[in-house]
Amino acid sequence: MKKAVAEFIGTMTLVLFGCGAAVIAGMGTGATSIDILGISFAFGLSIVAMAYGIGKISGCHINPAVSVGVFMAGRMSAGDLVTYVIAQVLGAIAGAAILYLILSGKAGGWDGGLGQNGWGAGYLGEYDMTSALVFEIVATFLFLVCILGVTQKGAPAHLAGLAIGLTLVVIHIVGINVTGVSVNPARSIGPAIIGAATNPGALAQVWLFIVAPIIGGALAGVLFREGGVLDASDD
Template sequence: MPLMQRLVAELIGTFWLVFGGCGSAVLAAAFPDLGIGFAGVALAFGLTVLTMAYAVGHISGGHFNPAVTLGLWAGGRFPAGDILPYIAAQVVGAIIAAFILLQIASGAPGFELGPTGLAVNGVGAHSPGGYSLGAGITIEIVLTFGFLIVIMGATDRRAPAGFAPLAIGLALTLIHLISIPVTNTSVNPARSTGPALLVGGLALQQLWLFWVAPIIGGILGGFGYRAFAGDPPAA
């Protein structure tokens, strides 16, 4: 596919991930009696990736995440020359999603954009469970590493065909079930950037963490899978 088509697919896919995932937390989980709750938010994030992987994955590869793009490069599955355009498209998609989500949320009576609004990621005072910086860095690295192992394995030519989006979507659901209490779950620098830019303050000050840790985990996962599983045989 031409690069421009792939970039549009990445923008749309990342928009859907942030709008659907963060939107479930901001809009649908806000009501104790009617909300979808913690598990529902985790499932929503998984469903965004699953649905868009089937919808546009055949166009762009379905990264929707700078850490995934860099991890696939580390695993020998993605060319270095396309990394920056992919990441730019992903970040733009995330920002657009956060902006539209803010406009919708602002329509509720008495809405105020607080320091943890729009489902921003954070540690310390911005961690849902009050977890430390060290805990946040560790869990983001470990879970992004695991995410790349799943992605690399599920999309390996030796794996059963057609089931990769299911495995990847369920993996992201599991990741959120584990880490929402710690960092509100990033494993995706673009997902963290969109909301943080609009909320500002401490969310923006801590944004570096949600670039550095997922990228480290993603690259380690890509190199790790390639090291122990090897390159798939030629088709």
């Protein structure tokens, strides 16, 4: 139960602050607006904060793709994997719901956006589905290489949260204009479900942000299994 609660809170925080930075601070003008760099750091620093806040309780996965990667690396049970994923998705929905309530109080209204991921005509850089799929698989794979690498035995554990958070910052700097950056199925599912009434297109595209990160996470996990090419336990 402690692990599930921690994962719920962590994922809720990531969605609230990361997506919140995009749709609240990102919709401002002049001194009240932030750019891609600001949004990227909002996501990355949310990870850093939660890594040190809940890391000792659950490991701070707050991402189904991370949990799949950890499972494939042989570092968690199937039962824990299911518990983590359920808690993460519920946490993301809660974070998106809180963000929706906040935005609903804006006097001038807003366009209904909650930081949903997507691709194609009318979405940010208007990259096609192939570009979105490739980016999400590769970015999630590299994200998991960092996570599984800095959390394996012998790695400097006290720096893990910072390394993981900064990796997510870089991923967002590169990928925001491609897909808005998911690398996290829960982060995509929450805003897509809560924002479905005003942006049904995001819900129609959410499958890619489930499939691609899971593939990337699983591939990285295989490399870190005992005896795998990136397993450092024998060094």
